[in-house]
Structures are given as structure tokens and as C-alpha cells.
Amino acid sequence: MKTLASEVRLRLLGQSELSVSPLGLGCWQFSRGSGIVGRYWSNLSDADILEIVRVSLEGGMNWVDTAEIYGGGKSEQALAHVLDQLAQEGSPHAAPLIATKWWPMLRTAGSITATIDERIAALGGRDIDLYQIHQPFSLSSIASEMKAMAGLVQAGKIRYVGVSNYSAKQMTEAHRLLGTYGLSLVSNQVKYNLLDRRIDRNGTMAAAKELGISIIAYSPLEQGILTGRFHHDPSQVAAVSRSRRLMSGLDDKSLARSRPLIASLTALADKYEATPGQVALNWLIHYHGDTVVAIPGASKARHARENVGAMTFRLQPEELELLNEASWAALKK
Secondary structure: OOOOHHHOOOEEOOOOOOEEOOEOEEOHHHOOOOHHHHOOOOOOOHHHHHHHHHHHHHOOOOEEEOOOOOOOOHHHHHHHHHHHHHHHOOOOOOOOEEEEEEOOOOOOOHHHHHHHHHHHHHOOOOOEEEEEEOOOOOOOOHHHHHHHHHHHHHOOOEEEEEEEOOOHHHHHHHHHHHHOOOOOEEEEEEEOEOOEOHHHHOOHHHHHHHHOOEEEEEOOOOOOHHHOHHHHOHHHHHHOOHHHHHHHOOOHHHHHHHHHHHHHHHHHHHHHOOOHHHHHHHHHHHOOOOOEEEOOOOOOHHHHHHHHHOOOOOOOHHHHHHHHHHHHHHHHO
């Protein structure tokens, strides 16, 4: 399945002027295996990171998502390094839109302003197109944080403001507060996939649609479960780290519950000459119109190739609904 960057239809991210591909590259795995969060992944080589980024951008992704907490800036630095290499090669894909995040835990809103130059430096002096509050728990109020973020926009340090892991109420309040500065909240990055539909139940999706805020879906393949590989070969579960198994509910019971959904994904994959994972991603970026974009990660170049392949076809409305029903059926068991 071929993918050409010029063939991917872009969409606006929230109420911004950022035209993004439906899928962007999640860069958590570039953490160099360091830090509390980064240890979740092994330390990828520069060559592997370069190839993953190259395949993703040449395949049609035009934006990347990283964070301060991913290795304490190491993901940002690794990304900057390989983008420099692509620029030196003369690649037309060496300047993707960049989203990163400020880590709030045990910090005040003053840290947003105090550390922004560190983020820019880690990214090699590149513009930050979308700066996000990584989660809602900090030593400051949402009002203080939105004031600081608005100040960064006004100072030209960042282009747009987003949040991550915010509830419908918190997201709505952040959007209202930014409005007092003449700005709007562009996005809310949350976990969302066919096996995790919490934001459909708790009002977050509905509020995002009402306010014109994009949902950036992380963990779009539920830690690989939606690729079907654990269903086809349960012995692979043993090779997965305990923390990852706990995060994704990767056990015999959950695999049995999701088996009919995987069967539906596999049948559609056969039709489109795709993979179950590509069909799952395709559902994610089309079922809610343009509201949802997603950031699948890739720890190997072949994963990146599979990700971009999810943008080369479009499921029919009845197929989107079939997967919606299979998803809810799996979650009710």
C-alpha cells in the first residue's frame, strides 16, 4: 500500500490555522529509555529514530507530538537532531509542525513561562506550534495556567494552546478563560480508541464538538491490542512488560472480550488490503468527522509504514458504524 504526502487530506486543528494530517507521529518512544516515563521504552538508536521520522513524514504525516516529561527533554532533543539531519539532506519534509507539552506535577503556572526557553532550546530553536498542559494536576489553577499560556502566545513563544487529559468541565473552563485573552483552546489530548471510549461516555467528546476543539487521541491502538497480534499469537503477551500489560488490560479475559471486534477489523482489513491496526486507526480519524486526530507511536520503521498506510483509504459510513457497534459490544462484556 503506497502513501504519498501530497495525497493526504489535511484538516484544521481546532479553531487554529494549523493544517494537520489526520495522523501525527507520537514521540514518547524517543525518550532514550530515561526518566520515570521514558523507561517504559527501550533506548532507540539515532539511526532507528531517523528512519522512523523519515518514513512518517515522507508518508504524509506533517506534525509530531512530544513532551518535556519524555526523558526530561530527551525526546525533544532526539527529534530535533533527526530533523536537522533531514534538513541537511535537503528533505522537503524536515520542518513538520511541532506539538510539545509542559509537565505540571508539583509546579506552578510560573514554571510555564520560566521553562519555555528550555523547551525551545531542546527543539533546536524550532517554533512550538502547539503547547499543551500535559495533565490537570498542578499547584496552580487553570486560570493561572491559561494566563501564562496566553502570555506565551502574545510574546510569540508559541502559536497555539492545548491541554491533555482534561475532563469536559476542565476543558470547557480552559477554553472560556483563553477567550478572555482573545484566544481559543485548540485541542485536548486524551486516550481514545475502539477499546477505550470513556470520552464518549463522560461528555468530553460532545463538549469538544460543541466548542470546536480537536481531540488528539493517544494510545490509538490500545498498546497494540487493536493490531490483533496478541489474539493471533497469545504467547506474545509474555514478552510485554508488566507495566504495559497493566496499562492496557492485556490479559486472557480482555483478549476474549475483544475477539469479535478484532474479527471485524480483520475482515475489513482483507477488503482494503490493509491490516487490522490500520483499519482501527482509519475508524478513529473518520468516525467523528474531522474532530479526532491521532498520534500513533512507532519503535520500528515498519510500524511507521503501517501507521501512514492508515491514511490511504477511507472506510464507508456503514463500516464505520459496524466497528462502532462492535466496539461498544466489546466494552459491555
